Amino acid sequence: MKTSLRPMPSTPRDFQFPAFERSTLANGMRMVVAPMHRLPVVTAILVIDGGAASELSGKEGLADIVAHCLVEGTVNRSADDLVMALERLGTSVSASADWESSILKMTVMSANLRSAFALMAEIAIAPRFDEAAVARIRDERLSEIIQTRSEPRVLADERFSADLYGPDSRYGIPVGGSAKSVTGITAQDVRAYHSAEYNPGAATLILAGDVKTSEAERLAAELFGQWNSGGTNRPARQPAHQPATPTRLERQVRVVDRSGAQQSELRVGHVGVSRAIPEYFEAVVMNAVLGGLFSSRINLNLREVHGYTYGASSYFDWRREAGPFVVSTAVQSEVTGAAIAEVLKEIGRIQNERIQSDELSLATSYLAGVFPIRYETADAVASGLASLVIFNLPDDYFTSYRSRILGVTVRGVQEAAQKFLNLTAMTVVVAGNPELVSPQLASLQMGEVSVVAADA
Helix, strand or coil: CCCCCCCCCCCCCCCCCCCCCCECCCCCCCCEECCEEEEEEEEEEEEEEECCCHCCCCCCHHHHHHHHHHHHECCCCCCHHHHHHHHHHCCEEEECCCCEEEEEEEEEEEHHHHHHHHHHHHHHCCCCHHHHHHHHHHHHHHHHHHHCCHHHHHHHHHHHHHHCCCCCCCHHCCCCCCCHHCCCCCCCHHHHHHHHHCHHHHHHEEECCCCCCCHHHHHHHHHHCCCCCCCCCCCCCCCCCCCCCCCCCCEEEEEEEECCCCCCEEEEEEECCCCCCCCCCHHHHHHHHHHHHCCCCHHHHHHHHCCCCCCCCEECCCCCCEEEEEEEEEEHHHHHHHHHHHHHHHHHHHHCCCCCCCHHHHHHHHHHHHCCCCCCCCHHHHHHHHHHCCCCCCCCCCHHHHHHHHHCCCCHHHHHHHHCCCCHHHHHEECCCHHHHHHHHHCCCCCCCCEEECCC
C-alpha cells in the first residue's frame, strides 16, 4: 500500500436538515417539532417573542432579570425543590433573554420527557418571583456590571454601542441594562413584565429529538393547553433602533480613558442592516472574506503582514432591526492609528476592487462545509429552529443554505460591500491610553478626537 500520495477528498454529501412540522394549540401557542430518533434525548426550547427590545425606557435589563428569576422557584415549589426535581430527572432548565426573545431550554432523556416537560411548563406559567430572589438576581447583575466595567473589551463594546446608536435607542444600552436602570428594577416590575410578555400568543415551543410529533403535540396540549394570556395587554413597543437608519452620517472618534494602558482595544464600524435583507447571503460571504474567517483580509493584514495583533475580526450582529457592523481587535498602543488605517484600507479595497475567485471559493467552501456540522445534535437542531422562529425565516432556510452560499458571486460580494459598508459614517472607539493614542488618531484626519472617562 502506497502512503506517499495524499488521498483526494470525496464528493461532498448532500445535507438534509431534519424534517420538522409546525402546529398551533387552541390557546394560540405555536409548536415546531423535529423528530430525531438516533439517540434517546429530546431538547425543548420555549421561545417568547419579547426580549430586551420589548422593554420600556428606564427598565433596560428587565427581560434578562425576569428570565433568570424564572428558575428561582414556582408557585408550587421552592427554588431548592425545583432544582431537586430537575436533578432527579437528570436535567436542568436554563433561561436567558437577548434582543428579540426570552428563552427557556432543557435537554432530557426521552424516557423522562413528560415529567421534565411538566416542570418546564410550571416554570414558564407559574413562577414564584419572591421579593428576596428578585433582589438577589438584581444585585448579582449589578455586581457583574461593576466588575466588567474594569475590562477594556467591555468598555470598548459599551462605548461603541452608545456612540453608534445614541441615547434614544435601546440598542445603545447593553442587553443586561445599565447600573442605573437595573438599580430601579423591582419585583413588581418583574411580575408585570412576565404577565404582559409571557403568554401563549407570544410563545413558540420547539422540540427536537427522540419524540414523535403526535406525542409532542399531545404533551404540549396537556401541559401548556390551560395557559392563557391572563388578560394583560402587551404595552405598545417602540423600535429598538429609532430611526431605522444611522443617526450619524459622519465619522466620529472616541477614546475611553485608560491612562497607563499599554494596549488599545479597538472597535470600528457603523449601524449595519437588518437580518431580513434579501442580500443576506452575499453579506455573509462578503464579511467572511473581509474579516469573518481566520484567513480573512483584515486578520491576515493586521496579524500576518504587520504583526499588530494576535487576531482581528469583523461581523454583522444580526438582529430584526439594524444591528451594528463591527471590526474588533486589540493592539499595542504604539500602533493604534496604523491598525485603524489598515482596517479602513481593507474596507475600501473590498468595495472598490472585486475579490479574487480563490478568495470567494475559500469563503464559500468553508461556510458551506461547516454548516452540516453545526446541526448534528438535538440541541443544535432545536437552537437552529429557534432562530428560524425568531427571525421569521422560510422553512427551507436550512436545506437551501449551502446552495445559496455557494451561489454567491464575485460581483455579489462587491455589491454587498458597496451597499452595506459605509466608510464615511464610521465610528471609531479606542479603549486605551489617551496620551499615546490621541495624536495617532488625529493624524488619521477622521474628525475631532474626544476623550471620555471609563466610568462615563
